[in-house]
Amino acid sequence: MRLLCEDLSVSFASGRRSACALRHLSFETREGEFLTLLGPSGCGKTTLLRTLAGALHPEAGSIARVAAPSDRNQDVLLVRQEHSLFPWMNTMDNAAFGLEMRGVPRRARERRALELLTRLGLGGREHLYPYQLSLGMKQRVAVARCFLVDPAVILMDEPFAALDCQTRLVLQQELLDLWEQSRKTVIFVTHDVDEAILLSDRILVLSAQPGHVIAEFRVSFLRPRIAGLTLTQDFLFLKQRIATQFALCANQAEAQEEAEHR
Amino acid sequence: MKYGKLFSALSIPVAILVVWQVLSRAGVLSPLLFPAPTEVLATGLSMLSSGELMRQVGATLRRLLMGALVGGVPGLACGLLMGAFRPVRDHLKPIVSALNSTPKMALLPMLMLFAGVGEVSRVIAIAITCFIVLALHSLDAVLGVDPAHVELARNYGAGRFAMLRRVYLPASLPTIFTAMRLALGRALVLTISIEMLSAPDGIGSTLWIAWQTFSTDKLYVGVIVAATLGALCHSGLEWLEGHLILWRGHAETVQCRN
Numbered sequence: 156m157r158l159l160c161e162d163l164s165v166s167f168a169s170g171r172r173s174a175c176a177l178r179h180l181s182f183e184t185r186e187g188e189f190l191t192l193l194g195p196s197g198c199g200k201t202t203l204l205r206t207l208a209g210a211l212h213p214e215a216g217s218i219a220r221v222a223a224p225s226d227r228n229q230d231v232l233l234v235r236q237e238h239s240l241f242p243w244m245n246t247m248d249n250a251a252f253g254l255e256m257r258g259v260p261r262r263a264r265e266r267r268a269l270e271l272l273t274r275l276g277l278g279g280r281e282h283l284y285p286y287q288l289s290l291g292m293k294q295r296v297a298v299a300r301c302f303l304v305d306p307a308v309i310l311m312d313e314p315f316a317a318l319d320c321q322t323r324l325v326l327q328q329e330l331l332d333l334w335e336q337s338r339k340t341v342i343f344v345t346h347d348v349d350e351a352i353l354l355s356d357r358i359l360v361l362s363a364q365p366g367h368v369i370a371e372f373r374v375s376f377l378r379p380r381i382a383g384l385t386l387t388q389d390f391l392f393l394k395q396r397i398a399t400q401f402a403l404c405a406n407q408a409e410a411q412e413e414a415e416h417r
Numbered sequence: 418m419k420y421g422k423l424f425s426a427l428s429i430p431v432a433i434l435v436v437w438q439v440l441s442r443a444g445v446l447s448p449l450l451f452p453a454p455t456e457v458l459a460t461g462l463s464m465l466s467s468g469e470l471m472r473q474v475g476a477t478l479r480r481l482l483m484g485a486l487v488g489g490v491p492g493l494a495c496g497l498l499m500g501a502f503r504p505v506r507d508h509l510k511p512i513v514s515a516l517n518s519t520p521k522m523a524l525l526p527m528l529m530l531f532a533g534v535g536e537v538s539r540v541i542a543i544a545i546t547c548f549i550v551l552a553l554h555s556l557d558a559v560l561g562v563d564p565a566h567v568e569l570a571r572n573y574g575a576g577r578f579a580m581l582r583r584v585y586l587p588a589s590l591p592t593i594f595t596a597m598r599l600a601l602g603r604a605l606v607l608t609i610s611i612e613m614l615s616a617p618d619g620i621g622s623t624l625w626i627a628w629q630t631f632s633t634d635k636l637y638v639g640v641i642v643a644a645t646l647g648a649l650c651h652s653g654l655e656w657l658e659g660h661l662i663l664w665r666g667h668a669e670t671v672q673c674r675n
Contacts, residue, residue: 233569235569245664284664285664286665300573
C-alpha cells in the first residue's frame with residue numbers, strides 16, 4: 156500500500172491555545188519502500204504518525220491509501236516508543252493480540268506468535284508480563300505483534316530511541332531482517348541519523364514545528380545491510396550531508412523557540 | 418528474619434495481655450470491667466461450642482454478603498456504564514456523589530418506613546453503601562484507563578466488545594479490587610451499627626445486649642470477633658487480588674514493604 160499525503164495540516168489543543176503540529180505537509184511513499192522521517196524533537200512526527208494511523212483527524216488536506224495487489228489487508232499499524240504493550244497481558248497475548256483481533260483461533264495464533272518470538276530470542280519468555288521484560292524485549296514483542304499481522308503499512312515512532320546503543324544495534328538488525336523478507340511499506344520516524352541511513356531507502360528531513368519537508372535524500376546502499384555499513388566512506392559522506400541539513404533545521408527550531416519565549 | 422518480625426509485631430499485644438491477666442487475677446483491675454483474658458477466652462469457647470457464636474456471626478455475614486451482592490454488582494455495572502457513556506455519567510454521577518456524602522445510617526429510618534422494620538430495610542441500607550463505593554470507583558477506574566492503550570487496541574481493530582474485555586476491564590481491575598475492600602469495610606461498620614440499633618441477631622446485637630446486661634466478657638468476645646471479621650474480609654480480598662492480578666509488578670510490592 157502507498158500513502159499519499161497532500162497539504163496535511165493537523166493541530167491539537169494543548170491547554171488553552173491550539174498548537175499547530177503540521178502545516179501543509181505533502182509527501183508520498185512508494186510501494187514497499189522503507190521511508191524515514193528525520194526531524195528535531197517536537198516537529199510533529201508523532202502527530203503525523205498518529206494521523207496516518209487514523210487516531211487523529213487532519214484539519215485540512217488529505218491522506219489517500221492506495222492498495223497494492225500484494226497486500227493481505229488494509230491495516231496501517233503503529234509501533235510506538237512507549238506504551239507499546241498492554242501491561243495486563245503476558246508476552247504471548249501481547250504478541251498475538253493483532254491475530255486475536257482478526258479472529259485467528261487461539262492455537263493457531265499462539266503457534267505463529269511463538270515462532271516469531273523464538274526467532275527474536277524471546278522463546279521461553281512467553282509467559283512473562285511486560286514489567287518483567289527489559290526495554291529491548293518489550294520493543295521486540297511490539298515489533299513481533301505488528302509483523303504477525305502482516306499489515307499493508309507499518310508506522311514506527313522512534314521505536315528504539317529509549318534503548319542503549321548496543322541493544323539498539325541488535326534490534327535495528329532484527330528489524331532489517333524481518334522487513335527485508337516482507338518488504339512492506341514502512342514509515343519510520345527517528346532523530347538518529349545513523350539509524351535513518353542504515354534502515355531506509357529514502358529519508359525526508361522535516362523542519363521544526365509546524366513540520367514540513369525541507370530536504371530529501373535517497374539511500375541506495377545494497378541490501379541486505381549490516382551494521383558495519385555505518386563505518387564505510389559512502390555512509391559517512393551521506394551522513395555528513397544529512398547531518399548538515401539536520402543541524403540547520405535544529406538551529407532554526409531553537410531560534411524559533413527563543414523568539415516565542417520573548 | 419521473618420520470625421523476628423512476627424516476634425516484634427506480637428510483643429506489645431502479648432505483653433499487654435500478660436499484664437492484664439496478672440492485674441485482673443490479683444484484683445487490681447475490677448474483674449467486672451476488665452475480666453481476665455483467660456475468662457474472655459473461656460466465654461468465647463463456650464459460645465462457640467453452644468453454637469451461639471456461629472449463629473451470630475452467620476447472621477452478620479449473611480446481611481453483609483447479601484448487601485454486598487445486591488449493591489455491589491449493580492454498582493459495578495453502573496460505574497462501568499457511567500465510564501463508557503457520557504450521557505449516563507452526566508445524569509447519574511451527581512446523584513451518586515451526593516448519596517456518597519450522606520451518612521447511610523441516616524437513611525435507615527426512612528428505609529424502614531418504605532420497606533418495613535424487617536431484614537429488607539437493613540440489607541437495602543448495606544446495599545446502598547456498596548453500590549455507591551463500587552459505582553464511583555469503577556467510574557474512576559474506567560476514566561483512568563490510559564488513552565494510549567485504547568488507541569493501541571483501536572489501531573489493531575478492536576471493536577467495542579473486545580475493547581471492554583481486553584482493555585477497559587483488565588485495566589480497571591486493580592481499582593475495582595480496592596473499591597471492593599473499601600466497600601466491604603464500610604458495609605461491615607454499617608451492618609454492626611444497624612444490628613446494635615434494630616436487629617434480633619448478629620454481632621452488633623450481641624454486643625449491645627452484652628452491654629445492656631453488663632456481660633463484659635461477652636462484650637470483649639464481640640469486639641474481637643468483629644475485628645477478626647473485618648481483617649478476614651480485607652485479607653481475603655487481598656489474597657484473591659494477588660491471585661487474579663498477576664501483572665502488577667511484584668517487585669514494587671516488595672519495595673513497599675521495606
